[in-house]
Amino acid sequence: MTRKIIIDTDPGQDDAVAILLALASPEDVEVLGITAVAGNVPLSLTQKNARIVCELAGKPNTLVFAGCDAPLARKLVTAEHVHGKTGLDGPQLADPVMGLQDAHAVDFIIDTLRAKPPGCVTLCPLGPLTNIATALQRAPDITPRIQEIVLMGGAYFEVGNITPAAEFNIYVDPEAAEIVFKSGVPLTVMPLDVTHKALTTAPHIKGFRDMGTEPGRMVAEWTDFFERFDKEKYGSAGAPLHDPCVIAYLIRPDLFSGRHINVEIETGGTFTSGMTVADWWGVSGRAPNAMFMGDVDAEGFFALLTDRIARL
Numbered sequence: 001m002t003r004k005i006i007i008d009t010d011p012g013q014d015d016a017v018a019i020l021l022a023l024a025s026p027e028d029v030e031v032l033g034i035t036a037v038a039g040n041v042p043l044s045l046t047q048k049n050a051r052i053v054c055e056l057a058g059k060p061n062t063l064v065f066a067g068c069d070a071p072l073a074r075k076l077v078t079a080e081h082v083h084g085k086t087g088l089d090g091p092q093l094a095d096p097v098m099g100l101q102d103a104h105a106v107d108f109i110i111d112t113l114r115a116k117p118p119g120c121v122t123l124c125p126l127g128p129l130t131n132i133a134t135a136l137q138r139a140p141d142i143t144p145r146i147q148e149i150v151l152m153g154g155a156y157f158e159v160g161n162i163t164p165a166a167e168f169n170i171y172v173d174p175e176a177a178e179i180v181f182k183s184g185v186p187l188t189v190m191p192l193d194v195t196h197k198a199l200t201t202a203p204h205i206k207g208f209r210d211m212g213t214e215p216g217r218m219v220a221e222w223t224d225f226f227e228r229f230d231k232e233k234y235g236s237a238g239a240p241l242h243d244p245c246v247i248a249y250l251i252r253p254d255l256f257s258g259r260h261i262n263v264e265i266e267t268g269g270t271f272t273s274g275m276t277v278a279d280w281w282g283v284s285g286r287a288p289n290a291m292f293m294g295d296v297d298a299e300g301f302f303a304l305l306t307d308r309i310a311r312l
C-alpha cells in the first residue's frame with residue numbers, strides 16, 4: 001500500500017538522499033509535500049535546497065513549502081561544520097527554477113491533515129521538530145488524524161553528536177521535540193544508534209558514481225563531502241546516512257528492529273539539554289510512547305538505496 005507522506009526537512013546532504021529515495025519510490029510513498037525548516041543551515045537555504053533536490057530527481061512539480069525559521073524558544077544552532085556553507089556542499093549546484101509554494105509549511109501540514117481522511121498521512125521529520133510542534137500546538141484537532149510520525153533524531157547508546165549528550169535535531173529545538181514526544185501520536189524514531197550503522201563505504205560510493213546518472217553522481221559527491229567530517233570525528237569507515245533511514249523504514253520496515261519504550265526529552269539540564277532519555281531497559285515504569293529503533297540491516301539498506309537511486 002502506498003503511504004501518503006509529508007517530508008519535513010532541513011537539507012543537508014543526507015536529507016537530500018532521503019528525498020531522492022522517496023521521490024524514486026512512488027509505489028511505496030506518495031510525497032504530498034516537502035516542508036522546510038531551519039536546522040543544518042538557515043531556512044532561506046533549506047527551502048532552496050529542497051527544491052534543488054526535487055529538480056535533481058526530475059520531480060519539479062513536488063510542492064515545497066517554507067516553515068519556521070527559528071526554534072520555538074531558542075536561538076537557532078546550525079551545522080555548517082558538517083554540511084558546508086550551503087548545506088549541500090560538495091558538487092556545484094545551480095539555483096532551482098521551480099518555485100516555492102506561497103503557503104506556510106505549518107498551514108500546509110494542518111490543512112492536509114484536515115482534508116485527508118484520518119489515519120492516512122504519515123509525517124517524516126528529518127530535522128528539528130519546530131514545524132511539527134507548531135502544527136500540533138496551533139491545531140490540536142490534527143493530532144488523532146496523523147497516521148504515524150517517523151523521525152530521525154535522538155540517541156541512546158550513541159548518546160550525542162552535537163553535544164556529549166544530545167543529537168543535533170533534538171538539541172536544536174528540545175521544546176518542540178517534547179511536544180511531539182508527548183503528543184500521543186504513534187512515533188517511530190531512528191536515533192544515532194541506527195544511523196551510525198548505516199555507514200557509506202567506498203564500494204557504496206563507487207556504486208552511486210557508476211550509475212552514470214546525475215542523481216547518482218550527486219549522491220556520490222555529497223557522501224564524499226560529509227564523509228570527511230565523520231571519519232575525522234569517529235574514525236569510522238564512512239559517513240552515516242541518517243535521514244534516508246526514515247524513508248527506508250517506510251519501504252522496508254523489516255530492515256529495522258527496536259523496542260517500544262518510553263522516551264522523554266530533556267529541556268533543562270546544564271549539560272544534557274536535548275538529550276533523549278530513552279528507557280531502553282524498562283526501568284522507569286513510564287508508559288511507552290515511541291518505537292525506538294536500535295538496529296538496521298545495513299547491507300539491505302544500501303541495496304534498497306542503490307536500487308532506487310538508480311531509477312532516477
Ligand SMILES: [Ca+2]
Pocket residue numbers: 009010011012014015040126127243
Ligand atoms: Ca536533516
